[in-house]
Amino acid sequence: MSNTPAPTSMTASDLAEILFCSGLQQSDRPSAEQVRAAIDARIGACGGDSSVCVALVAQEAGDHPETYSARMRWALGIVAAAYPDVRTAA
Template sequence: MMTTTELAQVLFASALQPSDHLSPFQIREAVDERLCACGGDPARCAAYVAQEAGDHPDTYVARMRWALTAVAGAYTLAAA
């Protein structure tokens, strides 16, 4: 079982954008696809997130906040 933070890092590493207005299902699907692309290793996605934080600190915080909020909602609804 992955934590909310790990899920958010995977979503952050995806091509999805906060402006896409995604459903919880689409968010979970994107996380699954991106995790598969990272060989099932959330650490690979985390490495990408760290690189982006260093390369683009001006947009990192807003994107990570979106990713955390998106996965928290998407996975809470899935568990209900």
């Protein structure tokens, strides 16, 4: 398996936000390939508009503030592993 490049020129934070609003869970112990597939699927479900995913993250953060931090830390960490060449900041 090769490291698939990140969609467009998104940062790790962008990709983590997209992963955050996917159905993938930490308890799934996803592989890098599963993380990339979940991000690709979520981008497609958002019509290719990452701002739609960002809005979903904001909604989830408001609905579940007690789990937001832990889930976002997980998303950031696993995105860094799945996309090792992605920049971390804009």
